[in-house]
Amino acid sequence: MKEYKTKNLRNLGIIGHSGSGKTTLAEAILYRTKAIDRFGKVDEENSILDYDLEEKKKKISISTATAQCEWKDVKINLVDMPGYFDFVGEMIQGLRAMDVALIVLSATSGVQVGTEKSWKYVNENDFPRAFYINKLDRENSNYEKTLVSLKDKFGISVVPIQYPIGEEEGFQGVIDLVLNKAMIYNSKTDDIEEVEIPENLRDKVEEYKNMIMEAVAETDEELLDKYFSEGTLSEEELFKGLVEGCATGEIAPVMCGSALTGKGIKTLLDDIIQCFPCPEDILALKAKEISSGKEIDVKIDENGEFSAFVFKTIADPFIGKLSMFRVITGKAKQDIIAYNPNKDKQEKFGAIYFMKGKQQVTTQEIIAGDIGAVTKLQHTCTGDTLCNPKFKIIYKEIKFPEPSMAMAVIPKSKNDEDKISSGLSKLLDEDPTFKISRDVENAETIISGMGETHLEIIASKLKNKFGVEVELQLPKVPYRETIRKVSDVQGKHKKQSGGHGQYGDVKIKFEPRVDGDELEFVDKIVGGVVPRQYIPAVEKGLKECINKGVLAGYPVIRLKATLHDGSYHPVDSSEMAFKMAASIAYKKGMREAEPILLEPIMHVEIIVPDEYMGDIIGDINKKRGRVLGMEQSSNLQKVIAEVPQSEMFKYATDLRSLTQAKGSFTMKFERYEEVPFTEASKIIDEKKEETL
Missing domain, CATH: 3.40.50.300 (P-loop containing nucleotide triphosphate hydrolases)
Known part of the structure; x- marks a missing residue:
């Protein structure tokens, strides 16, 4: 050319x-x-x-x-x-x-x-x-x-x-x-x-x-x-x-x-x-000068010092990372040293190319206004600026929409965990609209994206590009447990088996806590009925126990435990014995205090044209949600609602079909709330089957 x-x-x-x-x-x-x-x-x-x-x-x-x-x-x-x-x-x-x-x-x-x-x-x-x-x-x-x-x-x-x-x-x-x-x-x-x-x-x-x-x-x-x-x-x-x-x-x-x-x-x-305008005709681009922090206007000009904007990254299993960029000022040439102000790092260019589909056409230089690609940049990602170290500026980054759907990635082979993690991080370079997170509680890798097809394509790319087969499943809901009533119980751990025995005895009052989710431990021991050195062991024992509730094994929140009485043995008592006593008291106390299951409730804001309002509200009611209010958002309507998380995993797909893809929504965690009885019994039965 x-x-x-x-x-x-x-x-x-x-x-x-x-x-x-x-x-x-x-x-x-x-x-x-x-x-x-x-x-x-x-x-x-x-x-x-x-x-x-x-x-x-x-x-x-x-x-x-x-x-x-x-x-x-x-x-x-x-x-x-x-x-x-x-x-x-x-x-x-x-x-x-x-x-x-x-x-x-x-x-x-x-x-x-x-x-x-x-x-x-x-x-x-x-x-x-x-x-x-x-x-x-x-x-x-x-x-x-x-x-x-x-x-x-x-x-x-x-x-x-x-x-x-x-x-x-x-x-x-x-x-x-x-x-x-x-x-x-x-x-x-x-x-x-x-x-x-x-x-x-x-x-x-x-x-x-x-x-x-x-x-x-x-x-x-x-x-x-x-x-x-x-x-x-x-x-x-x-x-x-x-x-x-x-x-x-x-x-x-x-x-x-x-x-x-x-x-x-x-x-x-x-x-x-x-x-159509040529690059010189279009409006100046906004950039920030690194030294002064001032915003400046930059016209596309082939006579200036080199600067470029990286608009896309391709993760290729054979050639590595391919960064596609547009030159804004000056020229890109092979073997130049460019500065990346987003990462505060220098990058050395190797060969540069024009792209024709997947084909790379080698070139000596790429002038202002033109687009090209370079391989194997170490630190550069989509949305970064590259410039001459003498001309330090930074162009406006790309703002991507937040993901609206999440799925758990389950490896078909147990040994593929590392491959999945490495493949996903390479795909993340290529596609900034999906996110990866780790649900430690359920030991699941979660990927979030723009919709069902998007996540299916990510799973297919893992297989085709990185040789890892995975299944996508709905993520597990992070349920919680708590209590409704007050219980006052004794937990006694006594064991005699020749030599030193084990003895720990505690009386603990369990009650619902209204001012926070963490365990509130209150020490009301008087007269040394439980020696000072064993009280931390009681608290530690309870903290370990609340990771598993008595209904379905979900973590317990909003619990207040008051240690108010007990007894000890001068020889047989130990930290371990008091820890065990606390565990016995916990199981007994939780059962007696009417345990209940809690589910995460999401705050949802849905923006739709007027004509879909009835369908949206009907659908929220079907999903056990409640509408909090409605307000005008430019020429659209915003519906504000609260809906259980378990009903929202596929909402991106539901909303698209309800509104012919004209609706959008955002969602964030609001609080935990009691699960209705019929739903709760289903969840508890399912959990029991899982653990069998």
């Missing part, structure tokens, strides 16, 4: 609802530009961007992949991102390498939840964005209807710059509205040819061209004056205005075509070059 300047680069992130044809569009662009010699298809499992084993199996993208092509002396970087909601982290990191987010939607389905979520995210983060209406060759496809729904949903910034010729089976090609050029696909020559604009579309083309002129004029006072006085703008002014309007987010151009048949791809490529 010949040497490029930053102004000859275009970085395009392809996002949108799952199944809208994003990967197919990227493959069609690569094929049309001759970057690949075979049109890869997702269904045929030969796409260069969906190269992962799981992607081929499930026929969906699960990770962000990049490839580059060349069109009219401009290098176009394509970043294909998953649309499936479990892999939202991949979209969040992929967009940090982009200048324009191209939101793909199907002309048959129109605006879907994924379209709305993509728009919301790019809008909140001020990314330039555009739309591509795909699948115009399909039955029931409707360009006009889709365009109207885009305008209704996302407002006046939505501006069509292309119009289709024909529809459904009769879809032939696309009109470039700025240039008034109609291009159709000639199946005999497998090429695109320019034709006259069909008579029946001329009024439509005129109407839409005026729409573009108005939108462009709105972005610049001089152009507005000219448009008002002359009633028209030149092609050059329109292209310049579209680039500026797109860069600032004031205009979201709409293009169209059919990725699968390749119709409209050439017109799309021409418009990517003419209407």
Whole structure:
């Protein structure tokens, strides 16, 4: 690939609802530009961007992949991102390498939840964005209807710059509205040819061209004056205005075509070059100067000192860690020493690459605005900055959403514990949207992620990449036990077996504690009936005992134990004997004080559109939860509730199906509460069966 300047680069992130044809569009662009010699298809499992084993199996993208092509002396970087909601982290990191987010939607389905979520995210983060209406060759496809729904949903910034010729089976090609050029696909020559604009579309083309002129004029006072006085703008002014309007987010151009048949791809490529901003055109990036702590604006500039942002990490079992980065200033070269301000460490670059799917293409340098990869950085993770040691700055880190679903990872073979731990930590480098924790109480490794499919993919990757087979199970609920009433009991341990005997005798009053969960031990011994040196042993014995309750063996909380009487033997008494006496008293006292089972209650906040409120509240009631209140959250409703943890393990899946994936929730532990009797007996019986 010949040497490029930053102004000859275009970085395009392809996002949108799952199944809208994003990967197919990227493959069609690569094929049309001759970057690949075979049109890869997702269904045929030969796409260069969906190269992962799981992607081929499930026929969906699960990770962000990049490839580059060349069109009219401009290098176009394509970043294909998953649309499936479990892999939202991949979209969040992929967009940090982009200048324009191209939101793909199907002309048959129109605006879907994924379209709305993509728009919301790019809008909140001020990314330039555009739309591509795909699948115009399909039955029931409707360009006009889709365009109207885009305008209704996302407002006046939505501006069509292309119009289709024909529809459904009769879809032939696309009109470039700025240039008034109609291009159709000639199946005999497998090429695109320019034709006259069909008579029946001329009024439509005129109407839409005026729409573009108005939108462009709105972005610049001089152009507005000219448009008002002359009633028209030149092609050059329109292209310049579209680039500026797109860069600032004031205009979201709409293009169209059919990725699968390749119709409209050439017109799309021409418009990517003419209407989309290059890296130099986009707004400055926020960074912090290390020395002064000041926030500064950094423009993408190939003449500055080197700085780059690591937007993704790939854990490859063969080549190790691969860090994908975007150069912001200067150039990345082989063998440079870079400083990582996030870790306060230096890193030495080895070979650097451009990525084409999983293929690495070696290069000597990567200029500002371009994206590439480097292997085996020691300390660097996704979201880190790399810079010249003389130019110490730090770019804004990536903020990932919190996981919403947890599962326990159970090894199929007992000897695989270490392999699991090492495999998971490597996958964590690659995917910061999942978390690993250890439930010491139940000796379980817990992984938390964005949904069921996400966690299943992590389990599959453990098998495929690291050779470890695991099962995913619902985590065990950390139940607790406590007492309802007061009991006063004696615990006596007396053993005579030749030589020294054992003697310990205590009277302990057990009662519920209301001001804390820890064991409260009170010493009320008077007159030395239990000698001072044995009292710590009684407390220690009780502390060991509360790890196991008398109902189902769960730890005991909210217990107050008052040692108020006892007796001892001058020869046979010992710390061990008093510890045993405390244990006897504990078992007896707990049984007499009406023990009960407690369960963790979670504080849950659910954000949903108005129309799903009834379903959400009904579902909370079904889950033994209670709604505490509701409040407005921008144009959505927030439901605040408390629900037992045992009912919430699969809530990410439930909420998705209840709200067509429009709802979201957060959850945190609130307190322990008594389990209803019928539920408690089931739990106790299950626990007894487990221990048999």
